[in-house]
Amino acid sequence: xxxxxxxxxxxxxxxxxxxxxxxxxxxxxxxxxxxxxxxxxxxxxxxxxxxxxxxxxxxxxxxxxxxxxxxxxxxxxxxxxxxxxxxxxxxxxxxxxxxxxxxxxxxxxxxxxxxxxxxxxxxxxxxxxxxxxxxxxxxxxxxxxxxxxxxxxxxxxxxxxxxxxxxxxxxxxxxxxxxxxxxxxxxxxxxxxxxxxxxxxxxxxxxxxxxxxxxxxxxxxxxxxxxxxxxxxxxxxxxxxxxxxxxxxxxxxxxxxxxxxxxxxxxxxxxxxxxxxxxxxxxxxxxxxxxxxxxxxxxxx
Ligand code: A3P
Numbered sequence: 001x002x003x004x005x006x007x008x009x010x011x012x013x014x015x016x017x018x019x020x021x022x023x024x025x026x027x028x029x030x031x032x033x034x035x036x037x038x039x040x041x042x043x044x045x046x047x048x049x050x051x052x053x054x055x056x057x058x059x060x061x062x063x064x065x066x067x068x069x070x071x072x073x074x075x076x077x078x079x080x081x082x083x084x085x086x087x088x089x090x091x092x093x094x095x096x097x098x099x100x101x102x103x104x105x106x107x108x109x110x111x112x113x114x115x116x117x118x119x120x121x122x123x124x125x126x127x128x129x130x131x132x133x134x135x136x137x138x139x140x141x142x143x144x145x146x147x148x149x150x151x152x153x154x155x156x157x158x159x160x161x162x163x164x165x166x167x168x169x170x171x172x173x174x175x176x177x178x179x180x181x182x183x184x185x186x187x188x189x190x191x192x193x194x195x196x197x198x199x200x201x202x203x204x205x206x207x208x209x210x211x212x213x214x215x216x217x218x219x220x221x222x223x224x225x226x227x228x229x230x231x232x233x234x235x236x237x238x239x240x241x242x243x244x245x246x247x248x249x250x251x252x253x254x255x256x257x258x259x260x261x262x263x264x265x266x267x268x269x270x271x272x273x274x275x276x277x278x279x280x281x282x283x284x285x286x287x288x289x290x291x292x293x294x295x296x297x298x299x300x301x
Contacts, residue, residue: 011111014170023085025116033103034124040177041109042139043131044197046261049074049107050236055212056103069235075252080107109171112180128181131197132297134270146260161278165285175289182295198267204233238265
């Protein structure tokens with residue numbers, strides 16, 4: 001394929017993102033009011049972007065008819081810092097960014113240690129979403145083969161898992177990625193909120209409230225009784241988002257087909273793809289990499 005990985009500051013950076021990542025690291029200036037949605041790819045980024053945007057803007061768009069999520073993809077409303085700065089005209093981009101409505105919301109796949117100083121040192125907040133590595137791997141495998149049909153012929157699923165377990169995957173190693181944010185969320189709970197895809201699916205109401213509290217905009221009793229939380233959850237649900245015209249066709253970011261962002265949205269689909277040997281491989285790797293960290297996943301083997 002045309003996409004390669006560069007080992008950059010201890011993570012594997014896709015060649016397609018390299019210039020954008022370097023510029024982001026060198027030029028982005030965080031504001032204290034910024035909110036960063038961070039994730040490893042295929043962990044539920046699109047979903048958390050939609051939820052975070054809706055939570056923060058619920059007063060601006062209180063009538064659901066004109067909600068921007070009905071006519072824009074979450075990645076348009078919450079752009080990735082990793083490729084905002086791709087290409088030239090950094091100065092224009094910086095001035096555009098400094099004029100954005102606050103609070104600004106951005107996405108990133110960078111591991112915590114690689115985030116620019118201004119994000120770490122300002123009081124901006126980071127919400128991180130993590131998904132069990134079995135489903136994340138399957139979601140990525142299928143996604144990668146859709147965006148690059150040649151990749152299926154380059155690597156079998158077993159080989160892709162071997163590579164992934166060695167850490168060689170875009171923005172990987174996966175374990176380093178999750179552990180970096182996990183540790184920071186423990187050391188600095190006002191800075192990083194660590195969410196799990198599975199928990200968000202099981203009890204969206206509870207976790208949406210947690211996000212709002214973390215972002216210093218808790219729901220009022222009145223909002224709760226008016227069904228504001230339920231409306232946000234419905235608007236951002238997999239079925240709703242997948243079936244919106246705006247998400248059915250066209251591209252977002254750097255030529256990404258929007259329809260590929262919404263596949264099944266389920267927990268445990270990995271059982272349809274993993275052989276017993278693959279289960280053993282990933283289970284062992286996770287035990288090795290995550291044991292003692294306090295981070296674990298319910299739905300794995
Ligand atoms: P599957 O491939 O298992 O279906 P990301 O947004 O980080 O790229 O993650 C993509 C995964 O999140 C895909 O998983 C996708 O279907 C799922 N997803 C997308 N929108 C979702 C939503 N609103 N609710 C739950 N899952 C969603």
